Amino acid sequence: MTSTAAVLDNTANTASEIPAPDGSVTVTVKIQRFNPEVDSEPHWESYDVPALPTDRVLNLLINIKGYVDGTLSFRRSCAHGICGSDAMQINGMNRLACKVLVKDLLAKKGKPTTITVAPIKGLPVMKDLYVDMEPFFEAFRAVKPFLISYGNEPSRERIQSPADRERFDDTTKCILCACCTTSCPVYWADGSYFGPAAIVNAHRFIFDSRDEGAEERLDILNDTEGVWRCRTTFNCTDACPRGIQVTKAIQEVKRALLFKRV
Amino acid sequence: MTETLTLDKPRSPRRPAARRSNFELYSWLFMRLSGLALVVLVLGHLFIMNIVDGGVHRIDFAFVAGRWSSPFWQFWDLLMLWLAQLHGGNGLRTIIDDYARKDTTRFWLKIMLYASMVVILVLGTLVIFTFDPTIA
Numbered sequence: 557m558t559s560t561a562a563v564l565d566n567t568a569n570t571a572s573e574i575p576a577p578d579g580s581v582t583v584t585v586k587i588q589r590f591n592p593e594v595d596s597e598p599h600w601e602s603y604d605v606p607a608l609p610t611d612r613v614l615n616l617l618i619n620i621k622g623y624v625d626g627t628l629s630f631r632r633s634c635a636h637g638i639c640g641s642d643a644m645q646i647n648g649m650n651r652l653a654c655k656v657l658v659k660d661l662l663a664k665k666g667k668p669t670t671i672t673v674a675p676i677k678g679l680p681v682m683k684d685l686y687v688d689m690e691p692f693f694e695a696f697r698a699v700k701p702f703l704i705s706y707g708n709e710p711s712r713e714r715i716q717s718p719a720d721r722e723r724f725d726d727t728t729k730c731i732l733c734a735c736c737t738t739s740c741p742v743y744w745a746d747g748s749y750f751g752p753a754a755i756v757n758a759h760r761f762i763f764d765s766r767d768e769g770a771e772e773r774l775d776i777l778n779d780t781e782g783v784w785r786c787r788t789t790f791n792c793t794d795a796c797p798r799g800i801q802v803t804k805a806i807q808e809v810k811r812a813l814l815f816k817r818v
Numbered sequence: 819m820t821e822t823l824t825l826d827k828p829r830s831p832r833r834p835a836a837r838r839s840n841f842e843l844y845s846w847l848f849m850r851l852s853g854l855a856l857v858v859l860v861l862g863h864l865f866i867m868n869i870v871d872g873g874v875h876r877i878d879f880a881f882v883a884g885r886w887s888s889p890f891w892q893f894w895d896l897l898m899l900w901l902a903q904l905h906g907g908n909g910l911r912t913i914i915d916d917y918a919r920k921d922t923t924r925f926w927l928k929i930m931l932y933a934s935m936v937v938i939l940v941l942g943t944l945v946i947f948t949f950d951p952t953i954a
């Protein structure tokens with residue numbers, strides 16, 4: 557192990573460097589670390605840090621990076637559940653680190669709290685909590701996630717009734733965080749499965765009355781790695797930080813294929 | 819970028835164009851329909867074989883011969899054989915697609931699966947239709 561690891565093991569020391577406001581408690585953050593330049597495989601590293609119940613897990617990670625080990629790598633951008641950058645496995649569940657509050661993870665009174673943080677599964681880990689998202693976006697692009705229309709451009713806006721809009725409203729909320737796809741056991745086993753996120757984004761256009769590309773997208777999702785791979789386990793619905801009914805959307809695509817009707 | 823940073827990407831799939839085939843749709847549908855039929859066929863079979871008067875203890879050559887003298891039970895067993903074999907075989911095909919990492923592994927596992935399915939279907943069908951009750 558490198559010398560940095562030796563310093564990191566001395567966690568009692570490191571915690572004192574992070575400002576501990578009134579009302580904070582000490583929690584152990586156990587992080588799966590991987591540095592491709594020195595490690596042959598990932599390992600766990602623990603940090604005892606002060607945390608307020610109102611802190612988000614992202615705050616703890618930022619503190620660890622800022623005060624304890626600057627090499628800790630993870631993505632985050634908005635810190636408000638909008639950009640979809642910081643999907644990670646927190647206590648075994650795929651969540652956005654910026655949306656999980658420490659108070660919801662605290663152990664019963666008097667018991668020590670450990671929060672485990674690992675990268676999302678099923679995508680290649682590049683460093684620590686940060687994975688290569690390219691296979692995920694490849695599947696997203698493959699379902700043609702854009703408005704397709706033929707014929708002349710309309711000279712007015714494309715009018716749509718509230719009822720027509722309602723059909724795909726849920727799936728417009730996707731922020732492409734990959735929580736769903738990387739919680740899917742079929743995707744873990746078979747990385748060429750399109751995965752729930754791609755299907756959600758296909759659903760967004762298939763059921764849009766202004767779009768004319770439904771048939772192309774349904775053809776794509778009818779193939780070997782499409783919707784029929786889904787086993788209806790609902791992991792994706794549980795994982796979605798936007799509360800999208802992911803499995804239901806997949807079921808609606810299956811139904812459209814079965815009955816040849818959008 | 820140094821050599822160590824270039825990790826391989828086991829999950830960057832090469833996506834072939836859609837084949838415009840409904841095979842996966844029909845196989846999905848078949849799993850559900852055959853599953854429904856199997857609830858009746860398999861549970862009925864287990865009930866007759868294991869529970870109704872005396873259960874397994876009364877099963878002998880004569881019992882089997884008696885049942886297969888009726889076209890109804892021949893048809894029941896034939897249907898159960900084919901549906902269970904195709905249902906289970908198709909389920910295993912899905913599992914092979916899930917877990918086989920290499921195309922060659924996938925190919926040979928499926929060959930083994932299909933071969934075993936053919937053997938069992940042919941053998942089972944043959945026995946049901948050519949069973950000779952006088953052999954004992």
Ligand code: HEM
Binds near residue numbers: 850852854906
């Ligand atoms: C008792 C009535 C049965 C019902 C209602 C039933 C139903 C189903 C359904 C609906 C699926 C598809 C699951 C999915 O795609 O998500 C399935 C999968 C499967 N079934 Fe059955 N089945 C029955 C009996 C059997 C029998 C007797 C066998 C063995 C011969 C069997 C073996 C399998 C296998 C291997 C799979 C694949 C599992 C997987 O996809 O991971 N089933 N079953």
Ligand code: SF4
Binds near residue numbers: 741752787803
């Ligand atoms: S419901 Fe389907 S897509 Fe969602 S996690 Fe389960 S198998 Fe994957």
Ligand code: SF4
Binds near residue numbers: 796
């Ligand atoms: S469907 Fe939900 S979990 Fe999946 S990528 Fe979109 S926002 Fe994230």
Ligand code: FES
Binds near residue numbers: 631634635640643654
């Ligand atoms: S940092 Fe943007 S969603 Fe969490």
